[in-house]
Amino acid sequence: MSPVTRSALGWGSLYCLLALLPIGWLLLSPPAPRSWLGEAAILLGALALSIMALQALISGRHTWFAHGVGFDNVLQFHRQIGIGVLFLVIAHPAALFIAHPSLIHFIDPRQETLRALTLMALLGASIMLIISSLWRKRFGLSYEWWRLLHGGLALFIVFGGLGHAIMAQRYTEGLVTSVGLALLILLPAGLVLETRLVRPWRMRRRPWRVVDTKLERGDTTTLTLEPAGAHRFFFQPGQFFWITLGDTPWSLQQHPFSLSSSATNSGRITFSAKRLGDFTQQLPRVTANTLAFIEGPFGAFIPRTNNPSGLVMIAGGIGITPFMSMLYTFRDQHNRQPIWLIYANPTWREATFRDNLDDLAQHLELTLIHVISDPHEGWEGEEGYVDQTLLARCLPPDDGQRDYFICGPDPMMDSAERGLIAQGVAPTHIFSDRFDIV
Numbered sequence: 001m002s003p004v005t006r007s008a009l010g011w012g013s014l015y016c017l018l019a020l021l022p023i024g025w026l027l028l029s030p031p032a033p034r035s036w037l038g039e040a041a042i043l044l045g046a047l048a049l050s051i052m053a054l055q056a057l058i059s060g061r062h063t064w065f066a067h068g069v070g071f072d073n074v075l076q077f078h079r080q081i082g083i084g085v086l087f088l089v090i091a092h093p094a095a096l097f098i099a100h101p102s103l104i105h106f107i108d109p110r111q112e113t114l115r116a117l118t119l120m121a122l123l124g125a126s127i128m129l130i131i132s133s134l135w136r137k138r139f140g141l142s143y144e145w146w147r148l149l150h151g152g153l154a155l156f157i158v159f160g161g162l163g164h165a166i167m168a169q170r171y172t173e174g175l176v177t178s179v180g181l182a183l184l185i186l187l188p189a190g191l192v193l194e195t196r197l198v199r200p201w202r203m204r205r206r207p208w209r210v211v212d213t214k215l216e217r218g219d220t221t222t223l224t225l226e227p228a229g230a231h232r233f234f235f236q237p238g239q240f241f242w243i244t245l246g247d248t249p250w251s252l253q254q255h256p257f258s259l260s261s262s263a264t265n266s267g268r269i270t271f272s273a274k275r276l277g278d279f280t281q282q283l284p285r286v287t288a289n290t291l292a293f294i295e296g297p298f299g300a301f302i303p304r305t306n307n308p309s310g311l312v313m314i315a316g317g318i319g320i321t322p323f324m325s326m327l328y329t330f331r332d333q334h335n336r337q338p339i340w341l342i343y344a345n346p347t348w349r350e351a352t353f354r355d356n357l358d359d360l361a362q363h364l365e366l367t368l369i370h371v372i373s374d375p376h377e378g379w380e381g382e383e384g385y386v387d388q389t390l391l392a393r394c395l396p397p398d399d400g401q402r403d404y405f406i407c408g409p410d411p412m413m414d415s416a417e418r419g420l421i422a423q424g425v426a427p428t429h430i431f432s433d434r435f436d437i438v
Helices: 003-026 036-059 071-099 101-107 113-134 143-168 175-189 191-203 278-285 317-332 354-360 388-394 410-422
Strands: 208-216 220-227 240-245 255-258 269-274 291-298 311-316 339-345 366-372 403-407 430-432
Touching: 003 036, 003 175, 036 071, 036 143, 036 175, 036 191, 071 101, 071 113, 101 113, 113 143, 143 175, 143 191, 175 191, 191 291, 208 278, 208 291, 220 278, 255 269, 255 317, 269 278, 269 317, 311 317, 311 410, 317 339, 317 354, 317 403, 339 354, 339 388, 354 366, 388 410, 403 410, 410 430
Parallel strands: 311 339, 311 403, 339 366, 403 430
Antiparallel strands: 208 220, 220 269, 240 255, 240 291
């Protein structure tokens, strides 16, 4: 069992325990049952409330939580759990009204207007929370405004749901029970304050400055940062950080980027980004001495060092950035393990770091394989897409010990994963960096 799988199982078990803890607390003093479906419906609502509160823990970028799993995996878990919570939120009143039709008056605004409107608002907020997250780009919602909307809706649902549970007085009758439930729900939700207020307060004492802005091939920009003080930034190759550009760390404008520089230099870091979104479109205009605040490092997309079987890197487009950090670090550490890098791009012109890779190949045991899907006339390298046929042609047979790292567009990553597994590579030796948030 790989360390990532072992860590995921451990943290997953802890998460299930925390999610069920409020239900266990409520069941310590259960009321007289009315019907099995009615009681199950109420407990479904309690479970939905508990999971909504835990979403703040999952998405809060806490380095102590799910360490070793990888933030991209945690983020995917956060999304899938969010969709599941919506079904719980809908199932709670639906099952309750089926079991006890007389309770439909809870959502009748003619009887208790405020209560009815609040319950309908909670359901509407839950639906809006999921829809705005799944289709943010389709709605043209900027990341900054989505982040504000997402956090606001989540807090409204948690606090509103908690108030509803306590006021309903079913399983929550008594001061001790109500206060205990409130603490179990508000403690994880309160981590939002640590993320949004306390953490920026600490970051303000460790500012950085932009010292260079470089335009690269493929419509990519590389920013170089140095600390404005004696602090340093220690990371491992393949990790990423969150950056805020401007005079204050208290900003909605905070975005994640993989580091593309060597991990051996903690006093000078770089990141590279292709102009794809609102924020990255502005990067070429960032000037020297612009203040920056960084948070991290995060991620478990970290290769083993000195693996005799070597390492395979499969990159698509700007997904090359974490691999640049790995390769620069290996060069500086005089690491001589065999490395195969498959670098896929639509055109040769868009191969952002091709010159840098040629130079690195002079210092490493690096086999460099460019794959172009739309080759120019006279192109003599690999053509097409990264699939099983290409992988079988370009890579040596797997020996059961070699690690495979993949980063790039989702279709390429899916195809590469299928191709590797079809060749007999164990899934526990395949590491994919899926990170689509901006």
